[in-house]
Amino acid sequence: MTASRRAAVLGSPIAHSLSPVLHNAAYAALGLDGWSYGRHEVDEAALPGFLASLDVEGDGWAGLSLTMPLKRAVIPLLDEVSETALAVDAVNTVVFTADGRRTGDNTDIPGLVAALAERGITRVEQAAVLGAGATASSALAALARICTGEVTAYVRSPERAAQMRDLGDRLGVAVRTAPWERAADALAAPLTISTTPAGANDALAHAVPAEPGALFDVLYHPWPTKLAAACAERGGTVLGGLDLLVHQAVLQCERFTGIRPAPLAAMRAAGEAALAGGS
Numbered sequence: 001m002t003a004s005r006r007a008a009v010l011g012s013p014i015a016h017s018l019s020p021v022l023h024n025a026a027y028a029a030l031g032l033d034g035w036s037y038g039r040h041e042v043d044e045a046a047l048p049g050f051l052a053s054l055d056v057e058g059d060g061w062a063g064l065s066l067t068m069p070l071k072r073a074v075i076p077l078l079d080e081v082s083e084t085a086l087a088v089d090a091v092n093t094v095v096f097t098a099d100g101r102r103t104g105d106n107t108d109i110p111g112l113v114a115a116l117a118e119r120g121i122t123r124v125e126q127a128a129v130l131g132a133g134a135t136a137s138s139a140l141a142a143l144a145r146i147c148t149g150e151v152t153a154y155v156r157s158p159e160r161a162a163q164m165r166d167l168g169d170r171l172g173v174a175v176r177t178a179p180w181e182r183a184a185d186a187l188a189a190p191l192t193i194s195t196t197p198a199g200a201n202d203a204l205a206h207a208v209p210a211e212p213g214a215l216f217d218v219l220y221h222p223w224p225t226k227l228a229a230a231c232a233e234r235g236g237t238v239l240g241g242l243d244l245l246v247h248q249a250v251l252q253c254e255r256f257t258g259i260r261p262a263p264l265a266a267m268r269a270a271g272e273a274a275l276a277g278g279s
Helices: 019-030 047-053 083-088 108-118 134-146 158-171 180-188 202-207 226-233 241-257 264-275
Strands: 005-011 035-041 061-066 093-096 102-105 127-130 151-155 175-179 191-194 214-217
Touching: 005 019, 005 241, 019 035, 019 241, 019 264, 061 241, 083 102, 083 108, 083 134, 083 158, 093 241, 108 134, 108 214, 108 241, 127 134, 127 180, 134 151, 134 158, 134 191, 151 158, 151 180, 158 175, 175 180, 180 202, 202 226, 214 226, 214 241, 241 264
Parallel strands: 005 035, 005 061, 127 151, 127 191, 151 175, 191 214
Antiparallel strands: 061 093, 093 102
């Protein structure tokens, strides 16, 4: 019988999160009968108190997953933060070490890279990013690892444009910015990563070229988006938010449990079943 251990995802809102489904499926596949993964509604104001209230050793806390709006707010509360997380000023994973330290990391970035690699995309000469929020920052950091040329970010304001160019400078990737009104141009790139909210890229579906490049649309509900469906219809390689969610969760699971590799297939199947209403 495995010793009892706990993990959970924090955020606000959090009821929609698929993370418990993915992580608990992993624990079952690994035979970790004493492990459990839950969810807690926690906003920025409540985060310090929540962390302080945890009896890490007594309750067997292994780690936490963080979603919005906590990825930046948690940083001052940690003992150590990885270079990957510091690069984008966002932590989505906290691991509690044996000596009681809180260590922060970002698995969204390597998760993006791993999801693309699974589909055979390990190097591109150019890329485009739709949006300029927190997920766009992670996308840009992922592209810094696989894009050999310029990345064009399509944004809605000069302030966001400046932020993306500054981030590109820090990451060592050439970033050109363009106004959102020209976002259809993104679809000519070998790889486009869309980080926009639901419905924001629907109007681009009509602009998909006859031979599209790859599209990574980070939404998983509703799925497929109109843009993803149009790309798939024309034979393009399409990845969705579940691909990112599963791959980053795999890395979190490995950090929490110390077991590698985490069961990718079981986690994906559980996520697919949940989205289909099967759980």
